[in-house]
Amino acid sequence: MLDIQEDAGGVTIKIRVQPRAAKNQVSGIMDGALKVRLTAPPVDGAANKACCAFIAELLGVAKGRVAVCHGHTGRNKTVRVEGLTARQVLERLNY
Template identity: 55%
Template sequence: MVEIKQDGNGVVFRVKVQPRASKNGLAGDLAGVLKIRLTAPPVDGAANEACCKFLAEIFATAKSNVEILSGHTGRNKLIRVADVTVQQARALLEK
């Protein structure tokens, strides 16, 4: 199960990004970390941009509510999504 923590008015969780995948999608749980496949390449911040956009679509929120807190240059990232509760996040990620 993905480890999701409440943080102010949003949630924080870890993701592992797989860039240059054949299609965007959730790839499951890796020891409490959400794995995400993205078609974007890991150059010039394209994968980070795609990650925020993809998660905004999943959580049905504005892209500005999704923030990468750490891991800008690596595959492992810490993500904050504003205006979402832990229960809402779990429900949306389990779909």
């Protein structure tokens, strides 16, 4: 089950990032985290930017509404999405 925390302004989602993949895609759920493969390298925040852009595209929200809260330098990240509920996130991810 995907680990999503909801509050008044939005949700936080745990994400496991695999940088330098062949293409950007969701590859399932691992230990409660959404496993995401990204083409961007883990250099100078490129993977964080790509992660935010990819999650925004998946969920149909603006890039400015998605931000990495924790895990800026690691593969395990917590991403905050403004303006959505946990139910909306699960529906848009088909989980």
